[in-house]
Amino acid sequence: MANQKGGVGKTTTSVNLAAALSMHGQRVLVVDLDPQGNASTALATEHRGDVPDVYQVLVDDLPLAEIVKQVPDMPNLYCAPATIDLAGAEIELVSMVAREARLRRALTAFDAMELDYILIDCPPSLGLLTVNALVAADELLIPIQCEYYALEGLGQLLRNVDLVRVHLNPNLNLSTILLTMYDGRTRLASQVADEVRAHFGQTVLNTVIPRSVRVSEAPSYGQSVMTYDPGSSGAMAYMDAAREIAFRGAEV
Numbered sequence: 001m002a003n004q005k006g007g008v009g010k011t012t013t014s015v016n017l018a019a020a021l022s023m024h025g026q027r028v029l030v031v032d033l034d035p036q037g038n039a040s041t042a043l044a045t046e047h048r049g050d051v052p053d054v055y056q057v058l059v060d061d062l063p064l065a066e067i068v069k070q071v072p073d074m075p076n077l078y079c080a081p082a083t084i085d086l087a088g089a090e091i092e093l094v095s096m097v098a099r100e101a102r103l104r105r106a107l108t109a110f111d112a113m114e115l116d117y118i119l120i121d122c123p124p125s126l127g128l129l130t131v132n133a134l135v136a137a138d139e140l141l142i143p144i145q146c147e148y149y150a151l152e153g154l155g156q157l158l159r160n161v162d163l164v165r166v167h168l169n170p171n172l173n174l175s176t177i178l179l180t181m182y183d184g185r186t187r188l189a190s191q192v193a194d195e196v197r198a199h200f201g202q203t204v205l206n207t208v209i210p211r212s213v214r215v216s217e218a219p220s221y222g223q224s225v226m227t228y229d230p231g232s233s234g235a236m237a238y239m240d241a242a243r244e245i246a247f248r249g250a251e252v
């Protein structure tokens with residue numbers, strides 16, 4: 001999940017898609033690559049102090065298997081947590097050999113469990129952490145919020161994706177765009193949605209994620225909205241989006 005704009009729903013999407021897929025019996029790992037550690041918080045995974053985290057995997061070559069934790073009460077869902085240490089990784093990675101491929105190497109060596117999906121939650125930047133995610137991934141999902149300036153900066157992200165594809169990861173595919181924070185009462189939201197669909201066509205999921213208080217509240221209880229309020233509009237939208245992504249994957 002990448003978009004260098006903050007507040008577009010990357011973490012929310014990572015956590016809720018992961019929860020929805022796992023509730024359908026898929027085995028899912030969320031890799032928290034954001035130093036803020038919000039995905040770890042939402043998945044009730046300890047990420048304070050001296051907890052081994054993604055930083056040590058990237059910088060110290062700690063095996064991924066040593067940091068992955070099962071999410072409480074979600075038997076098919078796992079999290080590789082991020083601590084604030086990860087903020088320093090951008091700088092420390094600069095001088096390392098094959099610095100863009102550290103995450104890919106860790107994921108390749110990680111075979112402790114049979115996984116159906118690995119979702120990587122990127123920080124809101126285009127630095128080395130996001131590049132590591134793009135090099136490690138087969139597919140890219142971009143969340144785009146249905147607000148003014150939605151497409152601003154997206155060109156820069158897409159140029160970076162092209163560069164990564166040419167030089168580092170020819171398998172990277174922009175497979176999915178998800179419209180988030182959709183407010184059906186405003187004309188702006190439907191205009192933005194129309195514009196994004198006109199621009200990206202079939203890449204855009206039919207499901208849109210509505211603005212939802214429940215979605216925003218859930219992480220403060222250490223939960224995804226899928227368990228916090230399964231009947232809410234946000235939870236049902238993420239369940240639909242997960243179903244759509246699963247069906248698309250099955251067709252490939």
